[in-house]
Amino acid sequence: MTNIGFGDSDFNFAVYIANKPNMLEYQALCGVTELVEGEINVINQACGNGWRKVFNVYAKLLYALDKKSFDYSTKAPTWQDYRDKYLLQNKSKTALLFSAPQLVTNKSIANNIVVNNTLANNKTVHIICGKGHAKALISSGKLNTQLVWLDDEFAIDSENRLIVCPYFDYRQLSNIKIERVASLLAGMT
Numbered sequence: 001m002t003n004i005g006f007g008d009s010d011f012n013f014a015v016y017i018a019n020k021p022n023m024l025e026y027q028a029l030c031g032v033t034e035l036v037e038g039e040i041n042v043i044n045q046a047c048g049n050g051w052r053k054v055f056n057v058y059a060k061l062l063y064a065l066d067k068k069s070f071d072y073s074t075k076a077p078t079w080q081d082y083r084d085k086y087l088l089q090n091k092s093k094t095a096l097l098f099s100a101p102q103l104v105t106n107k108s109i110a111n112n113i114v115v116n117n118t119l120a121n122n123k124t125v126h127i128i129c130g131k132g133h134a135k136a137l138i139s140s141g142k143l144n145t146q147l148v149w150l151d152d153e154f155a156i157d158s159e160n161r162l163i164v165c166p167y168f169d170y171r172q173l174s175n176i177k178i179e180r181v182a183s184l185l186a187g188m189t
Contacts, residue, residue: 001102001142004029007088007095013070013125014095015058015168018133021047032095035088050169054129057168057178058096059083061127064182100142101126103160125185126162130172131155134164154180161188 003009005020009032020026021043044052056079062072063079072094076082086092103126128134131153137143145162147155155164165181166172173181 001099002030003032003095003097003102004099005032005095005097006035007032007097008034008090008092009095010091010093011095012093012123013062013072013127014097014101015127015129016097016099016101016133016137017054017129017168018098018136020098021051023047029098032097034090037085037089040083040087053170054096054168055083055087057170057173058094059087060175061168061173061178061181062087062094064178066182066186069186100137101128101145101160101162103143103145103157103162124161125188126160127181128162128164130167131164133167153177154184156184156188158188161185 003014007014011032020029023043023046040055044055059079059082062070062082065072067073072082072086073079075086086094088094088096104124128137134143134147134155138145138147145157145160147157147162147164149155153166156162163181163184166177
């Protein structure tokens with residue numbers, strides 16, 4: 001299976017979302033496409049406030065992470081600058097994917113299995129936006145994981161560095177919940 005979405009094809013931080021922007025140029029994506037500076041703003045203007053929230057929450061989450069383990073916040077003085085100049089662009093190591101997570105187990109690493117033309121590693125962080133999306137991926141057979149539900153909104157699979165959290169929206173994934181995701185990730189490093 002191929003990753004499909006926006007970002008750096010050599011990502012180590014992936015967010016999975018069920019829908020793509022309703023713009024003709026993004027409907028036939030066949031891999032991971034790097035965005036260019038200003039493209040997030042174009043998507044926001046064309047697709048409205050919902051996509052603005054997704055990109056803002058993504059950048060805010062990267063800024064909330066422990067700087068020793070994740071260096072995203074060292075690249076720009078504010079999360080807004082990071083969003084506009086680095087998020088989902090070349091060499092950002094970030095991705096927003098419309099496909100299912102491709103999890104790599106320790107067994108695949110031991111057997112030198114290649115995923116997407118890269119020797120497998122389990123250092124990639126996977127965040128699924130929304131419990132409904134996670135359950136749909138599991139029920140369709142596109143995601144094989146052993147999630148531990150922490151409550152009605154959050155689940156983890158520590159071995160695969162996977163977290164299910166509320167959808168990237170200010171009301172659903174508030175600043176307090178962004179801090180919770182950051183704390184869960186700190187526990188996985």
